[in-house]
Amino acid sequence: MSIENLIKRMEEYNSNEEDFSMVIKAYEYAEKLHEGQKRQSGEPYITHPLAVAMILSELEADIDTIAAALLHDVIEDCNVPKEYIAAEFNPFIADLVDGVTKISDLQFESKDEEFATNTRKLISTISEEIRIIIIKLADRLHNMRTLEYVDERRRLTNSNETRDIFAPIADRLGLRRIKEELDDLSFKYLDPATYIELSDQVNKIKVGYSESLSSMIDNTKSWLYENQIPNEMRIRNKNLYGIQKRLDDKENLYNMPDLMALIVKVNNIKTCYETLGLVHEKYKPTNIEMRDYLFHPKVNMYRSIHTNVFGPENRVVQYRIRTHEIDREASYGIVANWQAHKSDINEVFRKNIQLYDSIVDLSLESNDQHFLEAIYKELDTYIYAFTPTGNIVQLPIGSTAIDFAYKLGDEYGDKLNGVIINGEEADPLTELSQKAIVNILTDDCAAPKEEWIDHCVTRLAKRKILTYTQNNVTL
Numbered sequence: 089m090s091i092e093n094l095i096k097r098m099e100e101y102n103s104n105e106e107d108f109s110m111v112i113k114a115y116e117y118a119e120k121l122h123e124g125q126k127r128q129s130g131e132p133y134i135t136h137p138l139a140v141a142m143i144l145s146e147l148e149a150d151i152d153t154i155a156a157a158l159l160h161d162v163i164e165d166c167n168v169p170k171e172y173i174a175a176e177f178n179p180f181i182a183d184l185v186d187g188v189t190k191i192s193d194l195q196f197e198s199k200d201e202e203f204a205t206n207t208r209k210l211i212s213t214i215s216e217e218i219r220i221i222i223i224k225l226a227d228r229l230h231n232m233r234t235l236e237y238v239d240e241r242r243r244l245t246n247s248n249e250t251r252d253i254f255a256p257i258a259d260r261l262g263l264r265r266i267k268e269e270l271d272d273l274s275f276k277y278l279d280p281a282t283y284i285e286l287s288d289q290v291n292k293i294k295v296g297y298s299e300s301l302s303s304m305i306d307n308t309k310s311w312l313y314e315n316q317i318p319n320e321m322r323i324r325n326k327n328l329y330g331i332q333k334r335l336d337d338k339e340n341l342y343n344m345p346d347l348m349a350l351i352v353k354v355n356n357i358k359t360c361y362e363t364l365g366l367v368h369e370k371y372k373p374t375n376i377e378m379r380d381y382l383f384h385p386k387v388n389m390y391r392s393i394h395t396n397v398f399g400p401e402n403r404v405v406q407y408r409i410r411t412h413e414i415d416r417e418a419s420y421g422i423v424a425n426w427q428a429h430k431s432d433i434n435e436v437f438r439k440n441i442q443l444y445d446s447i448v449d450l451s452l453e454s455n456d457q458h459f460l461e462a463i464y465k466e467l468d469t470y471i472y473a474f475t476p477t478g479n480i481v482q483l484p485i486g487s488t489a490i491d492f493a494y495k496l497g498d499e500y501g502d503k504l505n506g507v508i509i510n511g512e513e514a515d516p517l518t519e520l521s522q523k524a525i526v527n528i529l530t531d532d533c534a535a536p537k538e539e540w541i542d543h544c545v546t547r548l549a550k551r552k553i554l555t556y557t558q559n560n561v562t563l
């Protein structure tokens with residue numbers, strides 16, 4: 089790992105011969121400031137910011153973001169004022185570095201208070217500048233990759249934080265590769281015995297499946313080329329933590345169709361559906377529903393067609409069909425087209441990722457600990473529900489139709505007068521099931537009831553109802 093390799097990697101996606109002097113300057117500046125500092129592994133400290141910058145280069149990050157990654161610890165660890173960075177580089181890079189930096193000049197009564205305050209600072213920046221959390225995710229990923237060198241207490245603390253906060257944020261942003269590696273590294277340290285046992289079991293299954301999957305790949309490629317559909321195929325292995333969660337839900341390890349899914353990449357959306365037809369013609373689909381995330385993307389922008397079929401020896405295998413561009417989006421989410429978006433990446437986040445609205449709302453919470461609790465709830469296990477027109481709404485488990493209505497907007501929550509769930513009239517206090525279709529009925533004369541607060545799960549709905557009822561009393 090070296091600055092030369094970082095520049096070489098950046099040159100692969102910066103075809104306009106951009107000037108990389110800012111990145112080289114940031115590296116030399118950080119190297120000098122961190123001189124003499126060592127990581128727990130004994131390596132020079134500069135290897136860490138360099139590794140973070142390399143992770144971001146894999147996401148094709150812009151020059152300012154790479155420079156900020158190289159400098160991300162100089163405020164906290166080298167006592168360099170933000171103003172110095174702004175003068176030496178530019179104000180935007182200084183803002184990014186400051187956004188990643190912990191609040192170290194305050195006095196905290198406890199570690200919990202310090203963690204809540206720093207976590208709030210970091211997460212609140214997401215609504216202002218998405219690059220800050222992306223740098224932090226890369227920072228956390230490298231720290232998790234080298235977690236073996238720290239003491240056990242810190243390993244457990246970092247692993248819990250990663251599993252509960254950083255991996256879910258990566259998931260909401262569609263950064264699947266980062267999310268799954270963070271999940272698996274946390275799993276490795278939080279439950280090492282189960283991790284090793286499950287890894288051995290999965291590896292044995294992969295050996296048994298390899299011949300069947302190779303045959304399916306060869307057959308599929310042959311059929312597609314016969315129909316003049318250029319394609320690429322690969323096997324996508326499910327991450328261990330994702331498998332363990334499914335086992336916790338009583339699924340059978342040997343019956344998971346997506347344990348080793350077949351990814352088919354074609355040139356355009358039209359041929360995605362032609363490919364689906366050919367696959368179903370050759371391999372009988374199961375009675376489990378086919379999922380069309382091309383037409384109905386997930387809330388983190390994930391798109392693909394999923395279908396489960398009976399392959400050789402009656403093994404159920406999952407196909408995932410998408411275009412080459414969409415395949416990159418499936419791994420890198422919001423930053424998949426970083427070069428195309430450039431300065432518009434924040435606008436893409438605001439328009440396409442529901443996490444933005446949640447964070448904007450939660451930022452109104454005055455208490456840091458309450459904010460942290462609300463974030464945990466927001467990032468916890470969730471359900472997907474649909475509007476009648478097919479738009480997906482992501483909600484925490486246990487959410488009611490009232491939570492759903494306020495996620496759509498005040499004009500639905502404040503005017504909610506009835507609800508139809510899966511085609512049947514229901515009470516607004518009804519807890520929503522996974523994939524429920526929810527039709528909110530409104531009336532200009534309707535108003536939220538204060539007792540609804542006790543039946544809502546999201547802080548958004550609770551706050552909106554309380555604000556409405558208080559204003560109504562005042563009036």
